Structures are given as structure tokens and as C-alpha cells.
Amino acid sequence: MDPRTSGQDVLRCDHCEDNLAQMFCSLCPVNLCKLCVGEHVTDISKKHDVLPLNLRKSMIVYPLCKIHSREHCETHCEDCNIPVCSRCVNSDKHKRHFFTSLQDLLNVKKKSIEKEKKRLQETVISTFEEMASDFKSQLVGVDEQYEKLTSDVTKDGEERHREIDIIIQKTKDEIQEMRSKHKNTLNKHLNEIEKLIFDVKESLSEIEDILQSNEVLKSLSYEIRSDKFIKLPPKVNVKPPVFTPSKTQGQFLNLFGSLSHLSMTTEKHVFTMHSSEAVSSPKVKPLLEVPKLIASIKTEYSELYNVTCLSDEELFTSGNDNVMNIYDPQGKLLKPIQTKSGKNPFGIAVTRSRDLVYTDPDAKTINIVKKKNIQEVIRLQGWRPYNVCSTSCGDLLVFMSCEDKQKSKLVRYSNFSKKQSIKYDDQLKPLYSYGELKYICENKNLDICVSDYGAKAVVVVNQEGKFRFRYTGHPSTKTEIFNPMGITTDSQAHILIADYMNNRIHILDQDSQFLCYIVNCDLYFPWGLSVDTRDNLFVAEFGGKLKKIQYML
Structure with missing residues (x-):
């Protein structure tokens, strides 16, 4: 039986197709017998790197550069998000860009x-x-x-x-x-x-x-x-x-x-x-009967609107300033970040890859902060983006209002491309009121929760955008006006809502059942909310203070 036509054939030279392959060129890449190595390397139009065959599996096959066809790319440009060769790295096109080893x-x-x-x-x-x-x-x-x-x-x-x-x-x-x-x-x-x-x-x-x-x-x-x-x-x-x-x-x-x-x-x-x-799988944690105020931090802001946990040791904040600040839990300012347009940001979020995202309603853009650079990733026409949330699958949920001052909607972006628009319930009635004061979070069961200050309600839909429930405050306090602002969720799928004018935080379960209030801890106009991986609650107060509260065991 001819071994070349049998199912048990050994690896043969790609040039002569007869002799056993003993070498390989990692740059071409081809298998070679020793007799064909000389002929192969005489082709000076390409670079060659001929090695023994037993080293083949340990070699990385780098892609060829699209600009310099004879060069292999061993580096990745973070700013352009493409592989680049050494010549590209040193070119003006990639000047001041950040690079990562492809290895x-x-x-x-x-x-x-x-x-x-x-x-x-x-x-x-x-x-x-x-x-x-x-x-x-x-x-x-x-x-x-x-x-x-x-x-x-x-x-x-x-x-x-x-x-x-x-x-x-x-x-x-x-x-x-x-x-x-x-x-x-x-x-x-x-x-x-x-x-x-x-x-x-x-x-x-x-x-x-x-x-x-x-x-x-x-x-x-x-x-x-x-x-x-x-x-x-x-x-x-x-x-x-x-x-x-x-x-x-x-x-x-x-x-x-x-x-x-x-x-x-x-x-x-x-x-x-x-x-x-x-x-x-998170363990069940009971709620404390009396929550504890762990820390109170005075920030650089005279008005503080947002806080989100970049990590358990870093808090991303924004307020009435064009500078977004990162603090540690003790209140030390770690890093200030000025917006690209010089205008105040409205909503902030942190992606799964720990990149910072913020909205600029005046410029109608959503921007991402990568290391030292700010990139505009979405620009809207006729709509102003307000609050933003990063989901567990890496999508962005952006709440926006039309410039005609009549319509609002929630839009899901995947890889910065529009994927889903949520506007109406099953009766084709608007889910949300018009206006900018909306906060968004995704629950552990993938429900999307929006605090709608204009409607004095929290609206919850499922992942497909189907209406689940509307919460308008606890029935025992109907004489008081519910003023929902910041909203967040924790490892138990609790929904936490800042009741701005009433100086308290409502805690619901994932099916809208009211569980309790956080009413102590010296809360004063609570606005933005965020929970870290240990279920510590961070509250951004309108007056500029940032408070850390323990509310679960």
C-alpha cells in the first residue's frame, strides 16, 4: 500500500511530497525534509526561520502584518485594537499608543x-x-x-x-x-x-x-x-x-x-x-436589623451624584464637576480623570474589563477610559445619553431622552452596536417618563431595574425587555412622596433604592417584595448607590459625602 494514500501516513515534506519531514519553517509555515531546506531559504522575498520538527508545537504562529507583509506581529495596539509588527510600533500612526505583548x-x-x-x-x-x-x-x-x-x-x-x-x-x-x-x-x-x-x-x-x-x-x-x-x-x-x-x-x-x-x-x-x-453560588446572607455606618468620606465635590465600585479598593465617582475622581475606601484620592469635552459627565459605569465608562449629554456621546486615553465609542443623533450600566455579559445599558422632550428609552449596546431598545410595555404604553433622572442596574437574575424619578417609581423588566413589576414605595408611607434616585443590587438579588427626599434606602427582593429600610446611618439626601463584592453599600450623598454601610451579615 502506498503510505501517502493510507490513513496512517507520516508527516511528509511539503516541497517534494516524498521524503519524511524533519524540519519546519515557522514563518511560512511549511514542513521540510533536509534536502529541501536549502531550496526553501533561497526565496529571499520572505523571511525564514527553519527549526527541527520537534520544536513545532512550542512555537507561536504570529500573524503577518497587513501593512508590512514580510513582518510578523508580536504586539497588540490597545488604542487601535489590532496586532502590529515592530515597524508599526515605531511609526507615527501608533505614536503614543499603548501596546501589549501578543504572547x-x-x-x-x-x-x-x-x-x-x-x-x-x-x-x-x-x-x-x-x-x-x-x-x-x-x-x-x-x-x-x-x-x-x-x-x-x-x-x-x-x-x-x-x-x-x-x-x-x-x-x-x-x-x-x-x-x-x-x-x-x-x-x-x-x-x-x-x-x-x-x-x-x-x-x-x-x-x-x-x-x-x-x-x-x-x-x-x-x-x-x-x-x-x-x-x-x-x-x-x-x-x-x-x-x-x-x-x-x-x-x-x-x-x-x-x-x-x-x-x-x-x-x-x-x-x-x-x-x-x-x-x-452566593451563600445566603441575612439582613442586619440595624445597619452600621462603617465610614464617612468627604469628597472634593460640593454636589456628589454617582459612585460605582471599580474594585473593593477603588471607588469611581462623579458630581458637579468635569473631573471624575477615584478614591480608596478610606477616602484617599487615587486618580482624577477630566472629561474629554470639558463638560460634566452624567452617568458612570465600570465594564467587566475594569474600563471606566461615562456619558456626556451635551456632546451626545458615550466614552470609555482606557489607561490614559479617553475614546468616544458611541455618538447619538437627536438623543441625549444620561445614565449607563455595564451588564454581566459585557453589554452597556444606556438611558436616553429625545431632544424633542417627548420620548425616553433604554438601549442595550453590544460591542458598542445597538442591540435592543426598551420603550413600551405589553399594552404599548411608555415604560418610562421623559427626563434625565433615571438610574439603571442589572440584577443577578438578569432583570433590568430603572429608578424613574419623574414617574416616582422603579420599573423592572426582564432580560428581553418584558415588563415585570413597578414599585412606587411602601404602602405604609403613601402620605409621603417616593423620590427614587440611585439604584443597585447585591449578591442576594436584593434591589436597593435611594429615596432622596426621605433620607432612606428601600430594600426589595427580586420579585418586588419590600424587605426593610435603611433609615439610620445619618443619611442626608442619598443620591447614588453601589455595592462591592463583599456586599458593602456605598452611598453618594448630594452634599458631597461618600458613606460606607454594612447592612448584611
């Missing part, structure tokens, strides 16, 4: 992909397989349950007069229809789960290919997609109907029993994390 980016990306692989293997696919097994188990007993049901009906029918045979047959037909609907429902959900399992396996296969590959762009272009698998479809419980024989003597129709309805219910289904992922 470092590759290492970080590979770790992220490894984590994704582990997550899919240990948690996602096993959960889907468990759900599929559950549907299969339900299917096994369906025929037996319905056969018994049919038998019970038949037995009862035989004890009745022939005049009711037509009713018996009608009931049997209903049973068959319910059986079909029951099985179709289970099969439908089983098919959905098996499709998800197939998709996960395809993702794992793609990940394996990337992890085995040394191509930088192949890894860098991979988009993390496990988040879309984490939101599980509902767990469907279908119960067969129950036949109840008639015990009533009298009217003809009452001589025969009746069927209950086919019972179908859904319950929320969540992933059971393996031990390696158990840290991501």
Missing part, C-alpha cells in the same frame, strides 16, 4: 478558553444530559399511565348502560389526544435539550481545536459563548389527567365519570455547580 494576550485568552472548556465539561453538558435523562424517564412511564387510565375508563363504562357508550368513546378520544399532547410536549423539550447538548459538544470540539492550535488570531477571535448556555430552559412537569368515576345517581350525563385537565407546569431550573464552581 501575554494569548496566555490570558487560552486561560479563559480553558476555563470555558472546564465549565462546559463539568457543568453545562452534564446538566443538559441530566435534563434529557429526566425527559426520557418520564416518557418511559407515559404509555403505562395512559393504558391504566384507559383501562379504568373502560371498566367503569362496562358497568354503565349502552346508552352512554358514545360518551365513553368520546372520553377515550380525549385521552388519546391528551396522550399525544403529553408525549409531543416531552419530545419537544427533549429535542431542545439534545440540540443544546449537540451545540455544547460542537463548542467543545471548536475549543479543543483552538487549544491545540498555535495561531494567535484563532484564539483571539474566539468569542466566549458559554453564557448563552447558562440560562436553562424551563423544567417541564407534565402530569396525566385523573379519571374520576361518577357516584351521582340521576341525570344521564352524571352517570359517567370525568377527566381532569392535562396538567403541565414549569419550574425554574438552574445549574448545580460542581465543587470547582461552587464559589460562584
